[in-house]
Amino acid sequence: MEPKIKETTWNPEIEKRILKQWEDSRVYEFRSDSETFVIDTPPPYPSGRPWHIGAAAHYAQIDMIARTARMKGKNVLFPIGIDRNGLPVEMYTEKKHGIRMHETDRSEFLNLCATALDDLEAEMIQVMKSLGLSGNFSDYYRTDSEKYRSLTQATFIELWKRGLIYIANRPNNYDWITGTTIADAEIAYEDLPTKLVYMRFKVKDSAHVLTIASTRPELLCACQAIIVNPEDERYTGLVGKSAVIPLINRVVPIMSHPSAEKEFGSGAVMVCSYGDHNDVALFRELGLQEIVAIGKNGRMTEVAGPHSGLKVKQAREKITEDLQNQALLEKVENINHRTPISERSKAPIEIIPMEEYYLKQRDAVGKIKEIGSKIAFHPPMHKQILMNWLENITIDWPISRRRFYGTEIPIWYCKNCSQPHVPEPGKYYRPWQDPSPIQQCLKCGGKEFVGEERTFDTWMDSSVSPLYISRYGLDEEFFKKTYPATIRPQSKDIVRTWLYYTILRCEQLTGISPWKEAWIMGYGVDEHGAKMSKSKGNVIDPLPIIDKFGADTFRFWSASEINVGYDFRCSEQKIETTKKFLSKLWNVSRFLSGFPVIKSAATVPADRWILSELNRVVTECKSGFEDYNFFVPSTSLREFTWNIFAAHYIEMVKGRAYGEGFTEEERESSIFTLHKVLSTLLLLLAPITPFITDYLWQQLYSDRTIHTERFPEPEEVEDWSRHTKAITEFNSKVWNKKKEQNLSLKDPIEMEIPADLQEFAKDLKAMHNLNP
């Protein structure tokens, strides 16, 4: 028998040819004419090179979701997008060109950013394509396109008109490095070493000296009160008196308040605008007048007197020094302080009062909890991340940013009376450069306008992705068929941002949940379980790996390594060894390609046994695919193929398939069964390893692609699984015995076939050359 397949190993080079075929024949094109399955694909952000290997693994799995749905007969909308708005590219551009954004011409700066993004984007698209993603690349979207940004602006205008947006001047998280306000969701916390400074405050009209410990002595000039715990006996006599701020010599009241911790520092706390979020709450509660001590440039303002103009850190050192010199310093302790920093720039957050736009979200929390409880999470445990976050929402969402590379806030102000006006939705507006579309002020009749210069928080864009892909506001019929989307796949670190904000915004705009299911993935970490980062030098570039081992190898590794929702380890060596399985599958197919395909036959016991085992695998895979947990089918298929089908069944029936010493009926039964098993395996593997399965499918079973086929369903067959253990153990026993006796595997041997294996006696005899 000449095998039809000649090569002895799967060559990943073939993948490129197959990709071309898929593209030319438009196998994956979406039609909205039957039951749809819509994926709200995460548009990745091009933030640097190389793209994270964990992200590549993530997208490979999203593609498996798409292919699974297709093999269940659904019409799959699988958009591809790139998220291009936001801070990282601005910082990347500043660094690359050695410039400062706020000191550079705006359009020039935007061009530099766009070029950088194009560059990084090309690499990501290349990775996604070569992984065999069955998404819509022909018109992939960008969140900075006119079309996308006009949607963001239109949704803003809609909410503005409904009164869900307001402007307010309140203390805000401010990142002075990037020069913008940020939302609570963008703050990270880090334990940083800092100095706890013990300062001496004189109590007015008294000989008392009150010691106060603070990590922020530079805010002395913004101190408006001293608080002590009401249960702190050390200070009961001082409440109601006043204290003199050292160096500043201003007098502030001493009050009691439960938020002062007796154990921290001296137990007395200075309340300044604003050292932390507790200060904000206290200023509001106690009705204190705020003093702005830190400016937008991250330097002390004029209220800092001799220290004005200094950076916060410098001022802190200088003031500590001055206190020391004037004997106002008691001691300095080195402590680790949990410091809020900007997730993007890593700069410590300052809290500065600023006028910003807010989107109302506090009123929506209850509704979102309700929606969230109805979304099916995979795995279910990650629903908790959303629910915990909802418990923590205390303020509305500040949505304006003092940055350039983002969607512009579409507002013009009357030059005369400052009244804000929004334009008609449907167009992309750039108020910082476009002429005003508003002709006359509605309030004072003024005819001149000034455009808003700020942009939106990038989550304002990202949070309408389900609306964008379903052509909200543009194509009513398409929208009806594709919204809400079926599933939102994403990683777990952006549940409190992307996932939450999307539910919020889509609920506000459409009144319903944006999707039915959410699929939450963990992080890719290095082989020792550590986070990958450039500074650690443990970053793995996915592209060379895909090139070297092929997309299917990478995909099978991703499927068999990742348990949905849990972190997973990435190591090149592991990916490499995954390739062996494809080799195994290839060679099984090569062997079978020497036999004609037989559509049906009366089967003998050994064949019924393997078909029963196959049926078990079909059932297992089905439940794995239903949960979008590809770990289940990939490991089940690998074990079956390797350790049962190839190792035992094929060896058992090889002689029969060649027809030596068997009847023609027995022979046909084996060939039928071999093909039945292999074709079923190929179908089950198709969503995971689409290249090799399609190639083998077309070599062996069809002139059409495997990717328009349906999954095999479990059948009602007799259960023979009770024999599996006996068969594999008996085979092992024979092999061991031959080894003991120094025999080659084809040498004859005398051995008794156990009673429970009598049904398989003829095959076993032929397999081991037993008792000739």
Added chain:
RNA sequence: GGGUUCAUAGUCCAGUUGGUUAUGACGUCGCCCUUACACGGCGAAGAUCCAGGGUUCGAAUCCCUGUGGACCCA
């Protein structure tokens, strides 16, 4: 301080509702070109299932306490 989660051979991981001898892979060590495959086959060694207690005829699995790690939040 609160929450989520994890702990099983040198390494990674499976173990569904408790049920004989704990799964598989990588790695290690032997032997073997046996007409699909040396990117292979066969075999071997390797585990106090984190610790302690409880429930039970029976616990890796359920409960409690503790220890250690990861992540999130205040």
